[in-house]
Amino acid sequence: MILNEGAACVALLHFVINQYLVNMSVLATMLQNQRTYFQSGATRSAAFRLKQLKTFYVAIKKYENELNEALQKDLNKAPQESYNTEIGPALSEITHLRNNLKGWMEPQQVPGMIFSFPSSGKIYTEPYGSVLIIAPWNYPFWLSAVPIAGALSAGNCVVLKPSELAPATSAVMKKMLEEIFNPEYVAVVEGDATISTQLLEQSFDYIFFTGSTTVGKVVAQAAAKNLIPYTLELGGKSPCIVDKEVNVSLAARRLLWGKMINSGQTCVAPDFVYVHREVQEQLVSEMKKVLQQFYPQGALNDSTYPRIVNEKHYQRLMTLLKSGGNILWGGKSNDTNHLIEPTIIGGVGWNDTIMKEEIFGPLLPLLPYDNLDEVIHAVNTQPKPLSLYIFSNNKKLQQRIIREVPFGGGLINDTIEHLGNPHLPFGGTGTSGQGAYHGKYSFDTFSHHKSVMKKGTWLDLSFRYPPYRKISLRLAKLLLR
Numbered sequence: 154m155i156l157n158e159g160a161a162c163v164a165l166l167h168f169v170i171n172q173y174l175v176n177m178s179v180l181a182t183m184l185q186n187q188r189t190y191f192q193s194g195a196t197r198s199a200a201f202r203l204k205q206l207k208t209f210y211v212a213i214k215k216y217e218n219e220l221n222e223a224l225q226k227d228l229n230k231a232p233q234e235s236y237n238t239e240i241g242p243a244l245s246e247i248t249h250l251r252n253n254l255k256g257w258m259e260p261q262q263v264p265g266m267i268f269s270f271p272s273s274g275k276i277y278t279e280p281y282g283s284v285l286i287i288a289p290w291n292y293p294f295w296l297s298a299v300p301i302a303g304a305l306s307a308g309n310c311v312v313l314k315p316s317e318l319a320p321a322t323s324a325v326m327k328k329m330l331e332e333i334f335n336p337e338y339v340a341v342v343e344g345d346a347t348i349s350t351q352l353l354e355q356s357f358d359y360i361f362f363t364g365s366t367t368v369g370k371v372v373a374q375a376a377a378k379n380l381i382p383y384t385l386e387l388g389g390k391s392p393c394i395v396d397k398e399v400n401v402s403l404a405a406r407r408l409l410w411g412k413m414i415n416s417g418q419t420c421v422a423p424d425f426v427y428v429h430r431e432v433q434e435q436l437v438s439e440m441k442k443v444l445q446q447f448y449p450q451g452a453l454n455d456s457t458y459p460r461i462v463n464e465k466h467y468q469r470l471m472t473l474l475k476s477g478g479n480i481l482w483g484g485k486s487n488d489t490n491h492l493i494e495p496t497i498i499g500g501v502g503w504n505d506t507i508m509k510e511e512i513f514g515p516l517l518p519l520l521p522y523d524n525l526d527e528v529i530h531a532v533n534t535q536p537k538p539l540s541l542y543i544f545s546n547n548k549k550l551q552q553r554i555i556r557e558v559p560f561g562g563g564l565i566n567d568t569i570e571h572l573g574n575p576h577l578p579f580g581g582t583g584t585s586g587q588g589a590y591h592g593k594y595s596f597d598t599f600s601h602h603k604s605v606m607k608k609g610t611w612l613d614l615s616f617r618y619p620p621y622r623k624i625s626l627r628l629a630k631l632l633l634r
């Protein structure tokens with residue numbers, strides 16, 4: 154019996170090793186095929202890139218219903234929520250790239266320098282090659298489509314690894330991308346952390362990762378092994394500060410909208426609210442009104458209320474819900490459907506469990522404050538947030554927070570919508586991320602900027618050449634200072 158078990162273990166080990174080797178060889182071949190295609194120069198011209206972006210755009214329109222159904226299956230997103238936060242923003246990003254691409258591709262002329270007279274400089278943008286895009290589950294379409302569009306606009310090939318926790322959306326994206334693109338240009342590899350690890354062992358030319366800070370560190374280590382450049386779009390606790398000089402009911406409405414889309418499973422959702430003590434009661438009462446307006450039958454009975462992605466995240470959130478504080482609104486849940494009501498929690502401080510990790514769900518702790526110094530001090534002792542929201546009509550207060558608190562990006566008097574503006578770079582700082590994208594920033598992220606200086610031949614100043622004379626040093630000191 155013991156012998157049999159031993160033999161079974163050895164057979165299993167053999168199977169796992171074999172599977173690993175097969176996967177590694179399939180992935181290496183896939184990347185080699187992309188490399189050959191890229192080196193043919195096929196992806197370089199503006200005409201080619203624009204054509205592929207158009208093809209991508211048309212395919213998204215064609216697959217809109219299938220994507221909606223998949224997003225509903227994975228997260229119970231309503232079609233309007235899917236359009237507002239996944240499909241619509243992806244389409245408008247592609248439109249922006251298509252409208253501006255030709256201008257961005259033009260080499261940028263820069264002035265020469267007097268020391269090198271006569272000379273001029275140009276910056277050429279050059280695609281990296283094959284880009285690995287690893288996506289998360291919370292906006293499984295948008296957070297795949299927007300990096301893909303950026304990478305293609307810059308003339309790269311792409312391998313997408315969607316999240317295994319949104320399998321329906323992953324399957325539709327694979328079907329759509331395989332229908333419109335050859336795998337030498339865009340390939341999709343589905344799977345979990347195991348396949349992701351195997352992909353990270355390949356020598357891609359660029360890695361674009363969206364996900365948790367913990368896995369971000371794994372990705373950065375893997376990239377470092379082969380010195381692959383990368384972007385990390387990570388998470389963290391994004392604060393929302395509600396000052397006393399504010400339209401409280403509008404603040405309540407806008408901050409709860411940002412918190413409750415996708416049931417709080419949004420990287421830039423307000424994680425917690427710091428509210429001025431003078432308006433705390435009013436804010437709570439306005440938030441209760443807003444939640445009644447948003448979900449007149451109660452969120453748990455609302456067929457459009459997104460569910461928590463899986464049992465593990467549901468249990469994680471239920472533990473946080475029970476971890477302390479006073480529930481001021483909500484608190485009910487549905488184990489079968491993984492639903493948790495929008496829940497406002499008072500009476501918590503930085504020592505409570507809920508303030509120690511990114512919530513990533515519909516729980517909203519409120520912390521009262523008396524003066525801004527304590528807010529700035531507390532936020533600045535935490536890891537740098539991805540987003541920060543300020544509700545205030547006081548311009549001095551707005552400017553002080555912008556000046557004194559580091560954060561990825563932010564919004565004054567609303568939440569989330571800064572992500573939709575393609576003129577603003579989107580990315581974190583410190584543990585909330587490295588690098589940024591959207592619009593021109595995507596094009597720049599996925600392009601190497603190649604500097605080239607050109608010198609005239611009609612003049613050759615002799616002071617830089619040996620033998621060095623006093624006059625040449627004097628001239629150098631005059632020109633280089």
Ligand code: NAD
Nearest residue numbers: 288289290315316345346349350364365368386387388420
């Ligand atoms: P995750 O880090 O668990 O997974 C992200 C991706 O990495 C998935 O495709 C997964 O298969 C893969 N992965 C998981 N473990 C891995 C490993 N050990 N090695 C290699 N790959 C691995 O993140 P998630 O749960 O999908 O997403 C939630 C997190 O992502 C939150 O922290 C959230 O704030 C963050 N997020 C950030 C942004 C942003 O734009 N900054 C957007 C969405 C989510």
